[in-house]
């Protein structure tokens with residue numbers, strides 16, 4: 001078992017989709033929400049995803065394919081000026 | 082003597098020992114250094130600081146590292162210039178320019194890197210690392226060279242020549258990554274977990290970021306131990322912007338200035354404006370962007386401190402503004418022509434946004450304002466090349482000179498410039 005921390009950002013048209021529910025349904029992973037916010041129909045959540053490493057990566061790739069942006073939860077972009 | 086006490090989560094407040102870590106195990110919030118402010122208050126006075134070295138190290142009591150480990154190549158205590166000609170041009174009564182182009186590698190990054198490398202040495206690291214489009218790479222390369230440490234510097238493939246040379250001259254391990262911006266990001270995050278390096282903006286980020294507070298300390302001291310009414314500063318990750326405000330608040334906390342009443346305004350390029358866009362939309366949740374701007378030093382599409390920068394604007398009744406590429410170039414030229422300071426595109430962004438904020442009334446004419454110019458222009462000559470005056474071409478005799486001047490003046494009069 002492994003765990004990975006990610007930040008999902010949802011654009012307005014994705015906020016209403018049950019992406020996190022489906023993630024746990026379609027893949028052998030357990031998600032727990034550590035922080036989240038939604039306003040003006042923009043939303044993000046910081047998640048811990050637990051499961052086998054390959055399964056975690058597959059689930060993240062699936063989320064990206066749904067149009068969700070996936071980032072490291074703390075760092076943002078590390079390529080600075 | 083250092084008064085750092087612990088690392089504290091900015092979200093949930095949990096504390097951690099002083100170590101090369103950057104995120105809270107519980108909520109993944111960012112960690113920030115906590116200090117013993119009573120100890121600092123007892124240890125420093127205006128006098129003791131004024132007697133210190135003319136560098137950031139005059140504020141060593143406020144820095145999160147043992148100064149015995151410092152690598153001092155002359156960073157900080159840069160000029161604060163009264164910018165009367167620029168003030169007049171844009172319609173302000175009192176404007177100051179904090180000119181951080183005079184640092185050893187010509188940008189404010191020398192402040193953050195100075196603190197990061199001192200703390201890294203104190204932790205026992207023997208190699209520094211960073212990922213950068215220029216300024217940070219230059220500064221890490223220079224400081225590591227001066228310390229005799231190894232440096233791993235990752236750069237994207239399509240950089241301006243001046244920025245590559247500005248790192249290469251110090252002979253770091255210079256790695257140009259063949260991939261897009263997101264690829265470089267992902268690679269560097271993976272490398273940071275896999276190698277025993279002090280990656281300045283990853284595992285030692287809490288310490289690194291603190292270096293920017295020295296900009297606020299210097300400005301307050303240079304104004305005679307007080308704050309201005311308005312600050313305009315550039316934003317990429319938003320770290321510099323939030324730390325300037327924190328610096329003013331801390332000076333008050335340790336008894337060196339009165340309670341600061343300062344409005345904080347942030348500047349971003351239109352082509353990478355996640356923070357300024359969120360401000361315009363009245364939200365604290367920015368949407369990450371794909372950068373496309375000539376201000377490459379400000380091209381952070383997913384800013385780690387974007388949320389905190391927006392909080393600072395909210396708390397200080399501040400604002401954000403954005404400038405187009407053309408406005409950025411005009412800003413570089415205006416600053417050069419009025420004040421004799423050649424800034425890079427981040428400085429052009431700051432001046433252009435300052436001008437727009439004054440024009441829109443977001444900054445009142447009578448607000449005493451400090452604009453932070455954070456990087457020098459010779460690194461981004463590509464941005465202004467072809468958009469400047471052309472030299473008069475003459476043959477080596479007086480008559481040729483006089484007729485060339487007359488021809489130019491005639492053309493100017495006819496064309497109205």
Ligand SMILES: Cc1ncc(COP(=O)(O)O)c(C=O)c1O
Nearest residue numbers: 081317318319320321378455456
């Ligand atoms: C010249 C210059 N100004 C401003 C910034 C913005 O810094 P921050 O990421 O702290 O917002 C940078 C960062 O790369 C820079 O190089």
Ligand SMILES: [Zn+2]
Nearest residue numbers: 090093105108
């Ligand atoms: Zn926390």
